Amino acid sequence: MKNLRKEFPILAQNTYLNTASSGLLYDSLLDFRQEHDLDFLISGSIFRDPQATFLSNVRKTIATFFKNSEGDTILTPNFSLGFNTILNGLEKSKKVLLLDEDYPSINFAVANKGFKICYAKVNATLEQNIENAIKKHKPDIFAFSLVQYINGIAIDHEFLAFLKNKYPDILIIADATQFCGTKVFNFDTSGIDIMGCSGYKWLLGGYGNGFMLFKNNILDNITPSDYKNAASNTDYDSSYTSLQARFECGHLDTFNFGSLQYSLNFLTKIGLPNIETHIHELCDYAKSELANLQLLEEDVIKRSKHSSIFNLKGDHRLFNQLQKDHIITSLRGSGIRISLHFFNTIEDLDKLFNTLHRYR
Template identity: 70%
Template structure:
């Protein structure tokens, strides 16, 4: 595996356990960004003449990375903007299933648009709770985070396939911002209809980029009929009126989306299988050691599989102590969130455990 730690100067002075908040900038990405702006500086508008060819290459890279060759791939500055565009196109009589305490960009966005909403509880029986809510409330849409941002609880991907088989008319929309870049994922064979992601966390793409993946035919299905009619009858350039334009209106920044493309290529070179193996090893080690200290929620301990995001028992006092020791974490929910990416090491975990013994 390529040792990206050599390109991450922050790791030489800091125990960075905070990728769930923000991924890191690394040397070769910095070089790309500097070269990009140098060419813009030297060429002005000429630099943008081939932007559509370049952005098409970004879409192709994203689609290949997640195996979405048959579906549509839209570029969006972030997941939240993409989700709100989707919600604006849904019929107001849709009934939407959410997870309680899910990411506010999901739950608030749905609730403030006036949809009828039902919920499933996030605990060690998450999948059972979801199916129970589907049977009871009969939602038409299910929107959720694949990995919970507060404590790292992860929905079983095989369960989503089963749900899609049992309830084929249920529109399944997933926020994968805390998931993409942590393991091999084949969108085309998943039970997910629409998947969105911001690129600044586990994909290491920096801010201002993201994407939405649609299964074949779904982009048209969720586009309001009046938009379809208007686009068909319009005399304007089709790039302004096609179905993709609803998500990609206005200019797209080649700096931001070029950063995403660069990082996807780097992650591909490293190998998603290698990344997944390393993250799984770190997550297993961290879960065992944190559990021995009785620092994890019971619902996390009981889960058969888990991500590399953990919320440990602790307050702002402990958080400040860790920060002073250059151990970077986040205050989330009722505790302290840590998150481990492939550039972390078991030594990082040992340093955290040693600090927890000292300050608890």
């Protein structure tokens, strides 16, 4: 992995522990983006004419990467737009289970549309809390982040499969923006009905791209009948009236979605199993050392599995000192959030620990 660090110029002068905020642009992706716009510059509409074929190839790349069918893979500029499109088509009488303090793009999006809402608490017993809430409130929909953006607590994927098997009528919708690109994942065999992701974090796709994955028949089930009736009674081209068109309305940017496709191929060449193993090693080391320093909340320490995100006990003073030492992090919640990707190293973590020992 160390040989790949030269792809990321920012790492020459900084210890970047902030992928949860923004993934990095890297040299070979920059080359692709410059070539893309140069082709557009000299060809204009001739360059744009085959965009339908190009975008179809992007869908195919995403579907292959996450083990889904191409027809049930939809392009969207970001998770939030895709998620709100889903919510706008659902009956407001539905009851939605949310996780307390989950990302506002989920919780506020549901709350401001008038759905009935119930909550499960995010702590060391997250999975049990979810099942208890389902038994008590009997929700129609469960919408959540696979990884909590503040403290990195991650829901167990085997639990989701169990949940779907036990409660098959609940529509399970997951935001995977803080997850995709960190582990090998098979959407087809998961317990998730709909999974969305923005591509600018661990997928390193840059901004303005994302996708929604649907299990077989789910897209049809969540499409309003008024839309389907109107589509069946018009002669408009299917690019305006298909089930996918409700999400992919208007022009899609080949620059942004081409960047996502390029990065998915980049990650594939590195190997998701290799990335997963490396991140796991970093996270094990980080969790052990941070726990020894008493910088992690008890709920995180108690869980046997964790994500690539940690929230350290710390204030603005410590955050500013980290910045002075060229260690890039984020202030989130009541602490300082760090996040790890394949380009990070044990040496990066040791630099962080040295600063923490000196200034905490």
